[in-house]
Amino acid sequence: MRMPRRTEVSLSEKEVAELGISKPSELPITQRASALRRLDWSALIGVAPFFIFALVMMVAPTVALIANAFVDQQGHLTFGNFADLNTPEVTGAFAESIRLSAASAVLGAVIGLGLALNVGRGIGSTQVRSIVMTFCGVASNFSGVPLAFAFVATLGRLGLVTAAIKAAFGIDIYAAGFDLASFWGLTVTYLFFQIPITVTIMMPAIDGLRRDWREAASILGASSWQYWRHIGLPILWPSLLGTLALLFANSFGAIATAYALTGYAVNIVPILLYAQIRGDVLHNENLGAALALGMIIVMAFANAIYLVLRTRAERWLR
Template sequence: MNALTRGKWLALLCLLPFALFFIVFEIAPLVWVLISSLQTEESGWSLENFTRIFTSKFYRQAIQFSLEISFYSSIFGIIIATLGSYSLRRVDSPLRNFVTAFANMTSNFAGVPLAFAFIILLGFNGSITLMLKQAGIIEDFNLYSKTGLIILYTYFQIPLGVLLLYPAFDALREDWRESAALLGANGWQFWRHIGLPVLTPALLGTFVILLANALGAYATVYALTTGNFNVLPIRIAGLVSGDVSLDPNMASALAVVLVALMTVVTVVHQLLLKRSYHVSR
């Protein structure tokens, strides 16, 4: 056995723990959820669970709210994160390290502490809500509504977006800007023809990650609304824990719908990436 063959076998052995972990904790649960979604206590094997999901206004509303909150919070989050990441790249001071460390810390600040913090700040009697009312800027604000959840989700999307987009700006070389300026291009033309095409893969990839992050969020929205807001993770958890009715097969079907939504988003992301690559060439 030569050195090249030994190297390949060693690489395969090193890959084995990861492969086992991936199969046991990723593939196996997904297969179990898929099998469970096709079963019902009354009819056995059938598509009844999916029929109930797509014919029920309640479950369709859960899908709609999940998509709307995830989409808008991802859009707002990536816009703010892009501006913040670009600003950090342009600032050469200790502030850059501080903001990066702060973003790393706040990206993990979610769940019950985040919901409690927003209740104190933006609840019905929150400090910021009361100040805005006294200033006459707003008449009323409901943190526990869809708009309030979009604001809450956007908050925990921004640090993650900054951490993902900050390295992407290393691909923009300063001499490209100088060369474009020498050729008569203004700032808008530089970003339209050079900056955005270079950053498009990173922006699309970050958007998909933010969307997945929001679609699967559970602890924060549950702690804020005590499970009374109709989104997919809340419905899945309620069916598994038996808050209203115990139906793990329906929960599995909702989980499959959630996975299908993310699969569609990922496929669209890959198509857009290929298109942007051909356009940039």
């Protein structure tokens, strides 16, 4: 994807330069030509390592993988890999992944928004706010294996909170059907980073709600509830939906926490892919590539939604 764009640029530069010489009367073209001719090659050489790295270590492996998804084991072009993905195991994994990502994203966004509103608007102490923001900056980057074991110590069979609930209310949450190595266990664990991410993204948006709007609404007769219903929440809405998409993608691609917590017990796409890479459990290398492509498509879609909505939110809050 990078390659054609780069050649395009150098081609058009030549063309434009030639045009510029043959038709000096056309001002815009000559201007552009001289602008391009002024391109210092030293600067381009300076950025070359970055682009080479991106090309070789990011784009090429991804593109090669995507290409593999369209090739059968003999090397012929095919769409058969996608048809072969239609097994209960794979479709089940996608369904479970989407459910897990949706659940942790929705809960994370709702609770995170509540927390951000509470801290940013309700409590109104700058100290509390600063502590919460610092904490969220840290916690949003705390995930993976250590997080999984921290939750085992908390809500595992022998976890502190599990024991505390039993002692206090006489309820054994495991007997009641809870399991950390299950859908809801994973969801709760994911909230540990999903909520802080929401807070760090939503807090600037909440700060962007101007006092004037609330005052204008109130002088037009709106109660506090009516303000939030018609103005506050609708303004936060694009940011919130964008956050939702980002959280979705974030948990869709995450594996370390889930793997450390459940091993292969929960059937989600990244764990299936992990198993496939380690041991070719699908018995077809290119089936793995197709699986990866499916994952890329879901994540690209979610991220595209996030970016579009973020642009919209920024336009409003300028």
